[in-house]
Amino acid sequence: MEKSSKISGFYRLSIEARRKILREWADLTDAELAAYDFPPGIDPGIFDRMIENVVGSYTYPLGIATNFRVNQKDYLVPMAIEEPSVVAAASNAAKIARAEGGFSAQTTPPIMIGQVQVLDVADPAAGRLRILAAKESLLEKANAQDPMLVKFGGGARDLEVRVIPSPRGTMLVAHLLVDARDAAGMNAVNTMCEALAPDIGRLAGGRSLLRIISNLAIYRLARATATFRPDLLATDTMKGTEVVEAILDAYTLAAVDPFRCATHNKGIMNGISAVVVATGNDFRAIESGAHTYAALQAKEGAVVKPLTTYEKDRAGNLVGSIEVPLAVGLIGGATAVHPTAKANVKLLGVKGAAELAQVLASVGLAQNFAALWALATEGIQRGHMELHARNVAATAGARPEEVDRIVARLVAERKIRIDRAKEILEELRASGSR
């Protein structure tokens, strides 16, 4: 009989009972099921309340980026990521930046946008004015939804209304601007939008439909800058001043080509998202905000723009800067309940969401600088190679004591492949048994 994934009442089962179903479904061995086990420091109840249909956990390695100094304060930065080289690259870039004082970072106020869509408005231009005329009472009603946020200095700040033509008729979209303070803001903003939607629809003389936060958080920006001295960028074969020019050339391609820009921005997000994950924040929200902001910044037929910029200052130093929307929070969501996220926030020592965003922007800039430095000099593969080679060697069946010798050979040959690792492993074992 064919298997059916329609399993009624799965959500009501215990974790153990769900696992039993998985075992039968895919013939999982005990060892495979054990790979889902919770870490000893995590109460399974916390996870079972966090999402639905929980059967266990999926774990990232957590590495620490060193050398970070942002606004004259030192940080050890926790990064949860599966990709080799990212933690090392961030640490190296931060080391070069700190020679000139480290990163200087700022944030705008933590203003999030909530959207309320209104349809079937006979007179959209006038409808827009009717909503705007009621702004004060709408803001008041919004703030009544979350007195705690208001108490801590946040709350609804302003209201904008846009008129948008569409294939299904002209729509009104009200934007509620909410200062979310130290929260990412999703719950506060969504609750406010849902409360205001009927009023806004009535004022416009139409009917409200969508009422939800926007991840394109253009008013909640983090910015950072750092100076990289040429003499610290030199390699065996390139002078520092040559590396500066090469980085500017490499950066420029991202500014003119979406195929390069996608990867340029991906490298930035390697740094940012690894810390976003480690602090229990929502990386899909941050990724969407960053990449869509990159598209919003593109002009004159361009598709996307790099989130970073590189220039040469009068002294010939390379100066990097970044600007990116970063709607991260320290209260609410997983950040408030996940023990490792809480430990990571304490480790970072950030006092608020703004400070976290400043660190994130700095890490993003560091990551991007490190990638450009590698691309402008030895190529990206060498940095990836050694750790990748360690994985390949392990996958090929090497025992811990055999790994180092196989890695050395793979890297020297610049052939990091399982087939080659297996050959070397066989050679090694053959020569060892002789």
Next chain:
Amino acid sequence: MEKSSKISGFYRLSIEARRKILREWADLTDAELAAYDFPPGIDPGIFDRMIENVVGSYTYPLGIATNFRVNQKDYLVPMAIEEPSVVAAASNAAKIARAEGGFSAQTTPPIMIGQVQVLDVADPAAGRLRILAAKESLLEKANAQDPMLVKFGGGARDLEVRVIPSPRGTMLVAHLLVDARDAAGMNAVNTMCEALAPDIGRLAGGRSLLRIISNLAIYRLARATATFRPDLLATDTMKGTEVVEAILDAYTLAAVDPFRCATHNKGIMNGISAVVVATGNDFRAIESGAHTYAALQAKEGAVVKPLTTYEKDRAGNLVGSIEVPLAVGLIGGATAVHPTAKANVKLLGVKGAAELAQVLASVGLAQNFAALWALATEGIQRGHMELHARNVAATAGARPEEVDRIVARLVAERKIRIDRAKEILEELRASGSR
């Protein structure tokens, strides 16, 4: 004395020694340090080889989405995510879709793009032709870098060369198109680009600089479609046909407004990235590819486009479709070495990267449909509310046996806030102790 994050030799220390530094750095308690402990099913050595400066792990809850049927095959889908409602929403959407046969999905061949940038070309148009004239030998040299990939039916397929004006002079960019088979392709493509770069630079009469994969994988697309019957979309207050029209209205805003589109696409990625994480793939690569593709699809002054489309078929059903670049792999990277990623691939039962991409596209469509259904009917908050309320109740200090009663009150009042949870908790305890 001020603390310095510049800790020399940190990378050479043992995990235990690194932890000791963290403890002193941030005054971490034993319980906080224990939050970094590895799960019992994970060999710390695997993680220590995966990235640098490892001190422990960060763990996602893993939930199972039920009801998925893609191309006539049933799947239980592992999702690693911290956000409430995502797993439940995917399961619900898949249940509605399977009434009409589930998801129908395809993929293009797994062609990745590698870029080689060439600068200082005196005659770029002619330089482009010189590179193209040498295509066969360049492809041959590329394929010599990875005989295993060629053996399994992949390898370099084609070469394109673009001429791109820039503020630092006209650049040539060669695009090497590589069939990556069941790998994400980063290592194979980067190695090939690095090998070809000197030749390409010489052929063009310039110098090569960047040589790296592009995450804008426009040739590696996954597509899925599903039909949702109106009678299965009805609520207490809305007929199914009304819900279909409301979903079309809600979708249309994403098609005309980047502020809505960012969140629309974020919802799609909630589904896709949760499975990308669970299978050990690189979510930054997938997020960058998807969002930049959304920007590339935008035309006539638009910023981004939704990755999904909704239409009404002749019978009045809602038909959803998705098209998204999905450069995921089953071999190499964390997928090959992470025990939980391996268990999840086995649980999914996918035979290749193409099948995984088809499931991912289907999950993305399901997630997006579920969000639109919620937004078009009861609003997004109700679905989020109960689980969010469970977290809030736990954060407010409720014991397991107190959680349910507090959640019920919070949801009934539509006030999911810690201050209110604390009040209710005090009330409960006061009345209980009386």
